[in-house]
Amino acid sequence: MHEMSLAEGVLQLIEDAARKDHFAKVTTVWLEIGQLSGVEPEAMVFCFDAVTRDSVAQGARLEIMTLPGTAWCMACAETVPMAEVFGQCPQCGGYQLQVTGGTEMRVKELEVE
Known part of the structure; x- marks a missing residue:
């Protein structure tokens, strides 16, 4: 389950931003995940909830926006959905x-207090 290490990376970004921008709590995290990334959104939510315990992001809502997969077709010479x-x-x-x-x-994006 690589989502656990990804969630830990997201938390690290949040904690770095909290130190830099001096906020104490994150209420919402908007995360873009590509359709071809191999990341399972449900697993990401589960892991995010687990790794954010006792952190500035504890209890934060994770909003996931799925980005479509696209590719350049060499035969058609155009961008196509994947x-x-x-x-x-x-x-x-x-x-x-x-x-x-x-x-x-x-x-x-982060929504903070």
Whole structure:
């Protein structure tokens, strides 16, 4: 379950921001997770709740926004939607694809007190 280490990384970012910007509590965390990132949103919520105990983010609501997967199809010469990393082009059926989006995960915003 790599979501645990990802949640720990998110908490580290939050704690760094709390020290830098002098806030005591986080109430909401908006997290962008790409559809092709391999991160399970439900597991991320569970792990986030576990790692944020006794921290500035304890009890914070985790809002997950899913970013769509996209790829450049070399045969079609255009960007196409991707549902899975090694899928085929939905337009031409080819497999010559370069993933261009949907693999990322980032903290988009924090609501703090």
